Amino acid sequence: MFTHNTKTMTKRFLLLSLFCLFAGLTSLSAQGTPPEEKPAKEKTKQAASSAPTPKNMFEVGINGGLSMLGGDVKPLPSYGIGIHVRKALDYIFSLRGDFLLAKLKGADETTAQQVLDREFETDWKSGTIFGVLSLNSLHWNKPVRSTNLYVMVGGGGNSYNVEFQSESVRKGTFKSGLTPHLALGAGLTVRANNRINIGIEQQAFTTFGSSADQLDGILFDKGQTQEKSIFRDILSFTNLTINFNLGNPATQSEPLYWINPLETVMNDIEALKNRPEVSLEDADQDGVIDALDQELSTPAGAMVDTKGRTLDSDRDGVPDYLDREPFYTPAENERVNSEGVVVNPTSRGGVTEERVKELIDEALQSNGTLNDIRSTAAEWFLPMIHFGTDSYSVKYSDYGNLASIARTLRSSPNMRLVVTGYADATGAEAYNNQLSYGRAKAVIDHLVSVQNIGRGRFVLQWKGSNESLVPTNASYMNRRVEFRVAGAGDVEMDPPTGKTDGY
Numbered sequence: 001m002f003t004h005n006t007k008t009m010t011k012r013f014l015l016l017s018l019f020c021l022f023a024g025l026t027s028l029s030a031q032g033t034p035p036e037e038k039p040a041k042e043k044t045k046q047a048a049s050s051a052p053t054p055k056n057m058f059e060v061g062i063n064g065g066l067s068m069l070g071g072d073v074k075p076l077p078s079y080g081i082g083i084h085v086r087k088a089l090d091y092i093f094s095l096r097g098d099f100l101l102a103k104l105k106g107a108d109e110t111t112a113q114q115v116l117d118r119e120f121e122t123d124w125k126s127g128t129i130f131g132v133l134s135l136n137s138l139h140w141n142k143p144v145r146s147t148n149l150y151v152m153v154g155g156g157g158n159s160y161n162v163e164f165q166s167e168s169v170r171k172g173t174f175k176s177g178l179t180p181h182l183a184l185g186a187g188l189t190v191r192a193n194n195r196i197n198i199g200i201e202q203q204a205f206t207t208f209g210s211s212a213d214q215l216d217g218i219l220f221d222k223g224q225t226q227e228k229s230i231f232r233d234i235l236s237f238t239n240l241t242i243n244f245n246l247g248n249p250a251t252q253s254e255p256l257y258w259i260n261p262l263e264t265v266m267n268d269i270e271a272l273k274n275r276p277e278v279s280l281e282d283a284d285q286d287g288v289i290d291a292l293d294q295e296l297s298t299p300a301g302a303m304v305d306t307k308g309r310t311l312d313s314d315r316d317g318v319p320d321y322l323d324r325e326p327f328y329t330p331a332e333n334e335r336v337n338s339e340g341v342v343v344n345p346t347s348r349g350g351v352t353e354e355r356v357k358e359l360i361d362e363a364l365q366s367n368g369t370l371n372d373i374r375s376t377a378a379e380w381f382l383p384m385i386h387f388g389t390d391s392y393s394v395k396y397s398d399y400g401n402l403a404s405i406a407r408t409l410r411s412s413p414n415m416r417l418v419v420t421g422y423a424d425a426t427g428a429e430a431y432n433n434q435l436s437y438g439r440a441k442a443v444i445d446h447l448v449s450v451q452n453i454g455r456g457r458f459v460l461q462w463k464g465s466n467e468s469l470v471p472t473n474a475s476y477m478n479r480r481v482e483f484r485v486a487g488a489g490d491v492e493m494d495p496p497t498g499k500t501d502g503y
Contacts, residue, residue: 056256057247059086063100063201065239071216072233073106073118080124080237088256092137096130096152098183100203102237104160106216120164120217124235126205128183130154134257143260145191148199150257152185158207164217176211189243194254198242205235284308287399301407303400311400316340321407382408382417382483385443386476390427392438394446402443405483406451416486418459419444424478425465433496437462443481459486461493 060083067080080102088094107119130152136145157178165171182205189199207215215233245254253259281290286298286308293308302321303311310319313326316336320326323340334342383401385394394402409415421440423432440460447453469477 054253056253057245059243059255061241061243063239063241067102068236069104070234072218073216074108076105078103078105091256091261092134094132096132098128100126118166122160122162122215124160126158128154128156145258148189148257154183162217174214179207179209181205181207195245201239201241203237287396303404306397385481387439387479392442394442406453409453416457418484418486418490420461420482422463422480423465425473433464436464437496439481459490459492
């Protein structure tokens with residue numbers, strides 16, 4: 001039989017255990033709070049907008065194990081069974097509803113110092129709502145966890161019936177009404193597969209109200225004839241649990257406390273690692289790399305758009321590189337031949353191709369240079385070439401335009417072009433002069449090395465940030481190279497002073 005001091009120490013130990021468990025829960029919650037609350041919230045919002053929380057299954061579990069009552073009578077081991085349903089709110093927090101049936105027993109022993117012959121048997125029924133905190137949710141080294149360590153705190157209601165006797169004289173029955181209680185718990189489960197996990201768990205309950213200290217039949221009175229209780233009764237339930245994840249695996253993931261919150265990011269990184277390297281090969285030499293080219297066998301010299309497709313500017317069905325009139329759109333009912341020339345012209349005014357050629361020939365001077373009339377006509381079809389900020393590299397998207405200029409030069413062997421480079425107004429004047437010179441030189445080098453046009457057919461000039469097309473200093477329209485037909489008085493400019501290597 002327990003002495004008074006022994007029973008007092010036992011109850012104090014149970015109270016201390018409950019306090020430590022509650023303090024540990026509070027400490028773990030505090031440790032999970034980031035030191036800088038506002039930035040953490042901002043990061044959470046950003047993550048939520050890019051990777052929404054997936055739909056996930058809910059858990060149904062069956063619990064069975066040892067139940068004991070810490071009170072005024074020496075406890076005897078008994079049993080309890082329960083069932084619960086758990087649903088994750090996010091990767092750390094979840095809610096759980098429990099129902100528990102437990103048998104509680106106890107009996108004192110008779111000793112020489114004290115004659116106590118008290119025993120009881122209690123039937124317990126309770127329902128509890130727990131808030132559950134997963135403690136290992138921040139281990140992100142694996143996409144799915146193999147274990148889940150958690151603590152929980154909750155509250156609910158209970159009722160119980162007690163059959164008791166004291167000192168072999170007093171016997172009786174006590175039936176409680178609905179009594180509120182506080183519950184604490186902790187557990188560890190191990191994942192068997194995506195549907196089943198098993199674990200071990202500890203729960204503790206303490207009741208409140210007028211019947212809070214009567215689970216063992218020993219009442220706490222104030223000088224009445226009943227036995228006096230020295231401490232609040234505490235129910236302990238140590239159990240094994242087997243849990244099942246219920247839901248459609250095709251549309252729902254496992255409960256989120258099993259899943260790595262960074263799984264989506266990890267999958268994206270792995271996919272990025274396995275992505276094949278982009279090839280810069282341009283098999284048909286049209287200026288568009290094969291990875292972006294939608295026509296991989298463009299004929300040599302054909303003008304293409306930014307997707308590598310052969311251009312047909314007048315939409316007459318004849319590509320520009322075969323079309324003798326690439327910018328002459330046939331009228332309704334007009335037909336063109338294989339060279340893009342209208343074979344049944346309708347009366348719609350204008351000048352025929354033959355007459356244009358006659359006018360150009362008539363404008364030729366005796367020394368073979370072109371006059372202003374032909375120069376103006378040719379310059380209608382000479383494009384601008386634009387450049388990136390602080391760059392004089394020719395873009396792939398401009399290769400087609402440069403091929404068109406080369407074709408114009410081949411068709412007019414006596415034509416020379418003035419190639420003038422410009423810069424925007426974001427840099428110093430001396431540097432802008434060097435940059436505009438480098439852009440004009442890069443274009444000429446391309447036409448010479450790639451299109452095989454003689455260097456003597458170009459006159460290089462540069463104007464720095466002068467003659468801007470738009471008032472915005474950093475506009476790409478100002479970072480350009482222009483072309484015009486050279487006249488007799490056009491001469492090449494010397495490089496700007498203080499030029500850097502590579503220009």
